[in-house]
Amino acid sequence: MDRMAAEQQIIKLKKRIEEESRHYYIEDNPQITDQEYDQMMRELQDLEDQWPDMVSPDSPTQRVGGMPLPFFEKIVHTTPMLSLGNAFDENDLRDFDRRVRQGLGNQSVRYVCELKIDGLAVSLRYENGLFVKGATRGDGTTGEDITQNLRTIRSIPLRLPEPITMEVRGEAFMSKFAFDRLNKERAEREEALFANPRNSAAGSLRQLDPKIAASRTLSTFIYQIGEIDGRQIDSHSEGLTFLEQLGFSVNQERRTFDEIEEVIQFVQSWTIKRPELSYEIDGMVIKVDSFAQQQELGFTAKSPRWAIAYKFPAEEAVTQLKDIEVS
Numbered sequence: 449m450d451r452m453a454a455e456q457q458i459i460k461l462k463k464r465i466e467e468e469s470r471h472y473y474i475e476d477n478p479q480i481t482d483q484e485y486d487q488m489m490r491e492l493q494d495l496e497d498q499w500p501d502m503v504s505p506d507s508p509t510q511r512v513g514g515m516p517l518p519f520f521e522k523i524v525h526t527t528p529m530l531s532l533g534n535a536f537d538e539n540d541l542r543d544f545d546r547r548v549r550q551g552l553g554n555q556s557v558r559y560v561c562e563l564k565i566d567g568l569a570v571s572l573r574y575e576n577g578l579f580v581k582g583a584t585r586g587d588g589t590t591g592e593d594i595t596q597n598l599r600t601i602r603s604i605p606l607r608l609p610e611p612i613t614m615e616v617r618g619e620a621f622m623s624k625f626a627f628d629r630l631n632k633e634r635a636e637r638e639e640a641l642f643a644n645p646r647n648s649a650a651g652s653l654r655q656l657d658p659k660i661a662a663s664r665t666l667s668t669f670i671y672q673i674g675e676i677d678g679r680q681i682d683s684h685s686e687g688l689t690f691l692e693q694l695g696f697s698v699n700q701e702r703r704t705f706d707e708i709e710e711v712i713q714f715v716q717s718w719t720i721k722r723p724e725l726s727y728e729i730d731g732m733v734i735k736v737d738s739f740a741q742q743q744e745l746g747f748t749a750k751s752p753r754w755a756i757a758y759k760f761p762a763e764e765a766v767t768q769l770k771d772i773e774v775s
């Protein structure tokens with residue numbers, strides 16, 4: 449195969465692999481067999497070995513980085529990654545709604561209600577459409593640069609369909625199935641077990657060797673646009689739809705409501721349906737949808753006045769005690 453043909457074939461393979469990855473990791477609906485996928489990856493790897501100058505950072509062969517790092521660099525977030533105030537019962541949600549309506553001088557309010565994914569908050573930076581940097585939340589202002597570990601997560605696009613410069617935030621997590629499988633493997637190797645999926649996701653992303661992170665099946669749900677060049681987005685729900693169009697994994701269980709009583713019904717329904725999910729949630733997040741209204745409401749010292757986390761009642765206390773971090 450001559451250079452021109454190789455270049456065309458590499459472009460074609462990257463496009464096909466990208467599409468199949470989205471079907472498999474984002475839509476959870478694979479269109480080809482694992483063997484066919486592996487075959488395409490092998491063909492791409494062979495071509496890149498023959499034509500090394502044709503390897504680009506967004507190639508799926510470049511997800512698992514090189515050498516383990518000696519330590520993680522610190523990163524200061526361009527905009528702080530906020531924490532959330534908590535609501536523990538329905539009346540706390542009604543109080544939140546009252547504060548919001550007072551703050552808005554009794555305008556009508558639309559809420560977006562989301563599952564609160566029980567994982568590790570991460571920030572992803574894209575420049576001209578390329579994934580360039582990823583960090584843990586840290587203390588909300590300064591996090592750790594875990595770019596090479598985040599690159600191994602298949603649901604994180606290495607390149608966006610448009611050359612956008614933006615930052616997005618979301619939760620990296622491990623599904624219940626992946627968690628059970630990992631602990632089974634660790635038990636067989638007589639290694640300490642992870643107490644829960646959140647700890648196993650955090651422990652996996654804090655591995656200095658990207659090959660270990662790559663061996664752990666991690667997922668993401670992206671839930672916020674940080675800064676973004678140019679584009680005009682007026683509401684949180686619009687932002688989430690935009691994130692989906694860019695190929696991010698965005699949780700589908702979100703709903704919008706105009707009354708807090710409807711939010712309360714929805715929250716109660718998930719308190720019951722929670723065990724059916726393939727991943728762990730520790731509550732719900734309720735946000736004022738309009739960005740103009742979010743701006744009007746502003747922030748307290750550490751969290752937005754326009755959002756609140758409803759925390760599900762803790763399961764029997766003993767499960768909380770087990771929650772001891774393993775390395």
Ligand SMILES: NC(=O)c1c(N)nc(OC2CCCC2)nc1O[C@@H]1CCC[C@@H]1O
Binds near residue numbers: 564
């Ligand atoms: N864990 C979640 O599913 C989640 C979510 N669905 N939405 C947000 O919204 C952010 C942006 C505005 C304030 C918090 N945050 C979430 O988790 C955060 C990460 C750190 C504190 C909260 O747990």
